[in-house]
Amino acid sequence: MIIAIDGHSSCGKSTIAKALAKKLNFTYVDTGAMYRAVTLFCLQNSLITNDVVDETALESRLHEVQISFVKNADVQETYLNGVNVEREIRSMTVAQHVSTVSKIGFVRAFLVKKQQEYGENASVVMDGRDIGTKVFPNADYKFFVTASAEIRAQRRYDELMQKEGKANYEEILENLKQRDYADSTRKESPLKQADDAILVDTSNMTREGQLEWILNKIQ
Ligand code: DC
Numbered sequence: 001m002i003i004a005i006d007g008h009s010s011c012g013k014s015t016i017a018k019a020l021a022k023k024l025n026f027t028y029v030d031t032g033a034m035y036r037a038v039t040l041f042c043l044q045n046s047l048i049t050n051d052v053v054d055e056t057a058l059e060s061r062l063h064e065v066q067i068s069f070v071k072n073a074d075v076q077e078t079y080l081n082g083v084n085v086e087r088e089i090r091s092m093t094v095a096q097h098v099s100t101v102s103k104i105g106f107v108r109a110f111l112v113k114k115q116q117e118y119g120e121n122a123s124v125v126m127d128g129r130d131i132g133t134k135v136f137p138n139a140d141y142k143f144f145v146t147a148s149a150e151i152r153a154q155r156r157y158d159e160l161m162q163k164e165g166k167a168n169y170e171e172i173l174e175n176l177k178q179r180d181y182a183d184s185t186r187k188e189s190p191l192k193q194a195d196d197a198i199l200v201d202t203s204n205m206t207r208e209g210q211l212e213w214i215l216n217k218i219q
Contacts, residue, residue, distance in 0.1 A: 001026070001123040002138075003218070004131035006191070007145030009179045010152040012202045012210060016145060017127040018076070019211045024125070029118050030069070031128035031135070033078040034111045035102040036089035037067045040080060042101055043093065051100050059106050067114070090163075095175055099182035108188050129183055132194035141218055142197035149176055151203050 003026070005017045014030055021028035041047075045061070047054045068079045077086040088094065101107060108130075115135045118124055126135065132142035147155075153173035160167035183191040193199065198217055202210050 001140045002119050002136045003125045004136050004139040004142045004194075004197070005125065005127040005145060006129055006132050006142070006194070006197065007127075007200075008147070008149075008152065008191070009176050009183070010156040011145045011147045012152075012155065012207070013127045013145045015207055016143075016200075016202075016210050016214060017125045019207070020214060021125040023211070023215065024123070026123040026125050027118065028069075028076060029115060029124050029126040030076070030078070031111065031115055031126060031131065032098075033069075033086075033089060034067050034114070035107070036094050036098055037078055037080045037085060038062075038065055038107055038111070039094050039098045039101040040085055040089050041065050043097065048097055048100070051097060053100060053104065055104060055106075058104070062106070062110055065110075092171070092175070095179070099179050099186075103182065103186040103188055105188050129191040130189040132197050133192060134189045137194070142194050143200050143214060143217075144193040144197040145200045145202060147201060147203040149173060149180070152176055 003020065005013050007013045014032070018028050042053060042058060047058050064081070066081050069076050070079055077084055078089055079085065112135050115126060119126070119136055128135070132139055132144070150173065153169060153176050156172050156176070157167045157169045160172070200210065200213065205213065
């Protein structure tokens with residue numbers, strides 16, 4: 001079974017998807033982490049200058065990018081070429097360049113193929129932007145999650161404060177709005193609600209409420 005969860009940046013998709021996967025005993029695949037890992041690879045190898053990607057170099061080196069997910073103490077973490085990069089891929093530097101990297105057609109084709117392979121081998125809950133429209137158009141269930149930009153920025157701010165002890169609300173809000181715009185206006189697989197996806201507005205829902213609401217729809 002495939003459950004697709006798409007939606008805007010920082011709307012709580014991954015929290016919902018993780019909880020759902022745990023409850024149903026499915027594999028959880030965080031496709032945003034995969035785009036973030038490719039972005040980190042570009043930064044590590046100086047393939048981005050002034051937010052412009054050296055696409056020729058990236059295309060010839062993409063085969064060097066090995067992404068995997070490992071469960072450490074019940075928390076799924078992202079590895080790039082065998083190194084745990086979970087913290088680095090959530091940094092503001094990666095967030096500021098990930099839209100530029102994720103609009104490149106060959107990067108999307110490379111990651112979509114890997115995402116489809118996950119779905120061939122197991123029941124999955126997959127979250128992203130194009131899961132219900134492009135990766136698994138025939139997914140068993142499709143949800144499109146959103147919340148107001150201000151609420152999403154506040155949640156992200158609280159999360160960063162808790163993890164890093166410092167954050168800037170205005171910078172986060174601006175970055176969210178820019179990513180919303182870039183994600184929904186790009187040529188390749190723009191973020192959009194699939195016609196058959198169920199809309200979930202989490203602005204006024206607690207985490208428990210969101211999970212219960214989705215489980216009710218599935219049951
Ligand atoms: O879900 P996230 O915020 O971690 O995703 C990071 C970026 O990756 C997001 O700005 C857009 C891109 N992305 C994408 O283009 N397609 C996906 N399926 C998942 C993420």
